[in-house]
Amino acid sequence: MSSLAEVARRAGVSKATASRALSGAAHVSPAAKERVAAAAADLGYVVSSTAASLVTGRTKNVGVITPFINRWFFAEVLEGIEGALIQAGYDLTLFRLPPEPEQRSRLFRYFLVRKRVDAIVCVGVELAPGEVELIQALRRPAVGIGGAIPGIMTMCIDDEQAARLATRHLISLGHTRIVHIGGDLDAQLDFKVHSRRLAGFRGAMDEAGLEHPDDFRPARTFSVPGGYEAAMSLLADPRSRPTAIVAGCDEIAIGAITAARQLGIVVPSGLSIVGIDDHPYSEMFGLTTVRQRPGEQGELAVDLVVRAMTEVDGGLPSTSIDIPITLVVRTSTTAPVPSLLR
Amino acid sequence: MSSLAEVARRAGVSKATASRALSGAAHVSPAAKERVAAAAADLGYVVSSTAASLVTGRTKNVGVITPFINRWFFAEVLEGIEGALIQAGYDLTLFRLPPEPEQRSRLFRYFLVRKRVDAIVCVGVELAPGEVELIQALRRPAVGIGGAIPGIMTMCIDDEQAARLATRHLISLGHTRIVHIGGDLDAQLDFKVHSRRLAGFRGAMDEAGLEHPDDFRPARTFSVPGGYEAAMSLLADPRSRPTAIVAGCDEIAIGAITAARQLGIVVPSGLSIVGIDDHPYSEMFGLTTVRQRPGEQGELAVDLVVRAMTEVDGGLPSTSIDIPITLVVRTSTTAPVPSLLR
DNA sequence: CCCGGTCTCGCAACCGGTTCCAGCACCACG
DNA sequence: CGTGGTGCTGGAACCGGTTGCGAGACCGGG
Secondary structure, three states, X not given: OOOHHHHHHHHOOOHHHHHHHHHOOOOOOHHHHHHHHHHHHHHOOOOXXXXXXXXXXXXXXXXXXXXXXXXXXXXXXXXXXXXXXXXXXXXXXXXXXXXXXXXXXXXXXXXXXXXXXXXXXXXXXXXXXXXXXXXXXXXXXXXXXXXXXOOOEEEEOOHHHHHHHHHHHHHHHOOOOEEEEEEOOOOOOHHHHHHHHHHHHHHHHHXXXXXXXXXXXXXXXXXXXXXXXXXXXXXXXXXXXXXXXXXXXXXXXXXXHHHHHHOOOOOOOOOEEEEEEOOOOOOOOOOEEEEOOHHHHHHHHHHHHHHHHHOOOOOOOOOEEEOOOEEEOOOXXXXXXXXXXX | OOOHHHHHHHHOOOHHHHHHHHHOOOOOOHHHHHHHHHHHHHHOOOOXXXXXXXXXXXXXXXXXXXXXOOOHHHHHHHHHHHHHHHHHOOEEEEEEOOOOHHHHHHHHHHHOOOOOOOEEEEEOOOOOHHHHHHHHHOOOOEEEEOOOEOOEEEEEOOHHHHHHHHHHHHHHHOOOOEEEEEEOOOOOOHHHHHHHHHXXXXXXXXXXXXXXXXXXXXXXXXXXXXXXXXXXXHHOOHHHOOOEEEEOOHHHHHHHHHHHHHOOOOOOOOOEEEEEEOOOXXXXXXXXXXXXXXXXXXXXXXXXXXXXHHOOOOOOOOOEEEOOOEEEOOOOOOOOOOHHHO
């Protein structure tokens, strides 16, 4: 309600000095600064951020674009971003990217562009070249999480590598009959994550010289129920049953563990299972997995854009940086047991 | 980059007409409107929302405050809110409420107040009276989700009623030895959800005249692993084992089902389990539960604030509205089976 | 005592739209 | 042909801050 002018009048100074006193930047006499602070305090004054950003051109606000909110990876990244932004004094404006192309382009050309944001973080969205252009035209720092995008800085885990790591672990234990339960290739996430993980799995099998016919089962959803269904149908016939499963993500792995137990198959002695993510439920299931920390990726992304905004030369290199992953061995994997001993 | 003035010049009209033509509100001749539109299009012009909101006082932006992002209920509500807001042409600024009181008050007095938002939606946060005052001082519509708050409009399910419904279902099946696994009363969510659900459970037991000594087991976390641990310790001793469990939420119920299966207890013949929420995993586990639809609650909240913002008399009544819940019977509950037949 | 430098501080011009108000053209009607 | 009304348009005053520039005060050194 109260404006800077009122504060200034009450403190007996001009708007200019009041502004300088409050922002703390320039030289203002201690006495004046004191009076302004007092006046502001008992008027309950707060700056109008709109007015401020109109003149400065900076909004202290960054936009985050993501296709999902209620999925583990995305929610986790979001929390990381949010925490880091608040810390740095920025607000977070959230845009969910709709799947329909028309809605999507509306988001880009209408919402995103209203000069509202000082920077952009895209999580799990693969920008089309035209969209990259639009963002570059904003002349604001931007970073992507979840996959490489030519033209803007991105960070992601190496999905192929993650699946390869998981698969190699099983191979090193002595498994030879291994199946991959992953995301449906026709209902792919951005960055073709499902294909990449499948490729990593197959790469590891090939490099070990293992045959792998009928090696892939798509899960209807990239989640626990999807993994459950796929594992149920895979494991139903004891003769074709593999000795180990590489899951496309931990949720699928958990679904598979649940299915196996339902069928009376003991994990890991009857079936080894390895996932990717290190989901909060994984420890409870003793799931061996390849860990990534989405929250840290979000924080890192914020660090980068904040630095780009505060440093004089705003530019962010358009490189892609690789997030490290680690294998976490728990109790869902072991060497294959000869069938008589199961 | 391009300003309204440029568009106006290019179209050969004044800023005033250009503004009117673009906003579409007032009378502008079709010819002029046409020329302005063309000029705007090939200049790639978009309004500066900061400039617009400086003069109109409206930001087309609503603030959402929530303590969690990566929990099912909260993420689900958030998705509902986001979808409804985009639909209505509003942006969403997300604030995560930090647990530390000092950070929390900082959020309220510093961030929230910068005249950035036209309305506020609080999900799962119990506002202190002082905080309600702060929000009311903003003179912006506000609604809460997840519990009643005196002074502002809220919507929530009746937690006691939900637990009572779940418990009555078990009692009607003939169960008499029932235990509640719920959230830790010392690590309570806002609105004392854990206590309320416990109270509903106990109310139903009392009204049926059932004894219920040692009737409550707190879960270390209000999630699957918490339910798993609590159920494990509860079910370990066959002699004290109940015939049915009322879980504080579906995730706890799922943890309990998993624990039961691990112990060789068949659900439901050996143990009936009922949850609250209707989580996406619940169907897979055949979990009988009390359904609530958090996404719809979010949408409803947005409808209300949007209406309050567009209608002439802005006020929102400070009533608390009750979200309906329904019992969804699946396969995790049945009549207790005499022990010989298990 | 004079002069140059450093601190403070106020004036006023922005930032980029929206909207009140007045003016003008044009039409229909008396 | 005069007059009142209607529809469209432009000028200009905002909205609420920030900041460049210049003026005055004050200090120390020569």
